[in-house]
Amino acid sequence: MCLAVPTQVVSLDGSMAEVDVGGVRRRISIGLTPQVRVGDYVLVHTGFAIEVLDEAEALETLRLFREMDEMTGLDNKFPEQVG
């Protein structure tokens, strides 16, 4: 129920926005995220954008992964893409 998916905002219309969910357009409320701009990614939960994704923070987390990965000799436990 707390499922929330990153989706890109395509257009804004007052307190509503149109987002692209896997090629399908959907109208959502941006009442909780009035700062959102066209092109931003938002987390959508039950028809509301509950947060605007922070690109700089996402890049920082990815950098952290690489930093933790200070080792060699990996054994391939994961077949291909996971998730």
Next chain:
Amino acid sequence: MKYLDEFRDAVLANRLLASLERRVSRPLRLMEFCGGHTHAILRSGLRQLLPSSVRLSSGPGCPVCVTASSDVDRAIALASQPGVILATFGDMVRVPGGNASGQANSLQEAKSLGADVRMVYSTLDALGIARVNPGLQVVFLGVGFETTAPTVAAAVLQAAAEGLTNFTVFSVHKLTPPATRAILDAGEVRLSGIIGPGHVTSIIGANAWEFLPRDYRMPCAVSGFEPLDILLAITSLVDMVTSGVPAVRNTYARSVRPEGNLIAQQWMRQVFQVVDAEWRGLGLVPASGLAMRTEYEAFDAARRFPLDLPPGREPKGCRCGDVLRGVVEPTQCPLFGRTCTPDRPVGPCMVSGEGACAAFLQYGES
């Protein structure tokens, strides 16, 4: 897709797993609060791939599962009133109640007996149903944690602004920090760290978990839902255990800010007040639920339709309550996969998309 694929990189995941293996110095048990994490951990195969010394227990983070059977009974009774349309999120309609009416024991059964039960994707859809049915009462069954409660508050504020007189909310919303406290206070499971619920924390903010290191010396890592996110959270918990310095680490900073979403918090405060609430598995937890404020009593289904029902009973033999406290694993329930399956769920943990029993069965754990 952006913000998803980068966090599912299998090569990196393997390396992080290897790095994790080297960091673990002693056995430890972590609890993922959130049922979304339980599903993600099983779906990605992480559970089997983690170092054997790292054990994960699922927690109470499945809103549908923790809804008390007496509240399910109330919802069924509300739906069965003449002139009422009961709207709710999909997961809720199949959850078994405590069989108080002796007839329908889920909203789905009530529907097959003639009740008008509608599944909606958003609270805004429920408002739409109220607008086009002025002669009927639309009751929205508000289930969910802090992630969902603000969207229900939004619907109430909108209904008030429009002067809608046929829309009410039956709020069984629950708060996650008090439930976490209840589990730690009970001391039934020895935990070394907690994987904090990512989307709940988008709303309440990472700071809301500061009580864990402060009052319980318990490390907390707020996590996203992709495999790399979860690995990062587990790694930071392991590091905190090793260093002996518990803290709150926000490993989901692209979605979670220290202070959370202040508008969402404001809407919740405006519409709801914090009350003691009954949880399946945890019993009565102080200051852990959200009821409608008296200012919005016109939109409070509990006031508009007072019901007197006997206390709910748990489905016979179901250990969902123990599963929700992390005391047993779903596979330890004798009914798991035998009499209790997703098609014929005995308890709510087998129903929900976030229920631990459903996840274990779906991803072939035994």
